[in-house]
Amino acid sequence: MIDGKRVEGTTKSGRSRVVSLDEETTQILREHRARQIAEKLMAGDEWKGTDDYVFTTGWGEPIYPDTVTSLVPKLIATYNAPKDRPKPKTPLPHARLHDLRHVHATTLLLAGVPVHVVTARLGHADPAITLRVYAHVINEQLATAADIFATVVKDAAA
Structure with missing residues (x-):
């Protein structure tokens, strides 16, 4: 929203992207869509939607x-x-909606998902952006990497 008006368009980079979802989330979205179709039928001629939006009012508007x-x-x-x-x-x-994006990225990085994969999911133009924004997470992984390496070396020597 800019000056009280909805603005739609491309991402900052001007590129589209596909973000994969797990099966449970996909199922929840399918169920939501079924409820939305039922709302559309109930609203009849009062339905204002275009079917372009996942989340709408009860009469179909975004x-x-x-x-x-x-x-x-x-x-x-x-x-x-x-x-x-x-x-x-x-x-x-306390959290804002946008904080969920950071939780998502941080969770993936701490779970060992490669930076280039997280970069693609976030829509960053370059992994350097992801590395800069999430440097604190990367630093935690660096410390963990040292422990993992030491364990592997010890196990190999045993």
């Missing part, structure tokens, strides 16, 4: 981006102070 952004703190608050179960041992910290 949701306002700030709606999703404002939802994240509410979901965190609900998780941290549930009404129907005990509070979690470890509450979730």
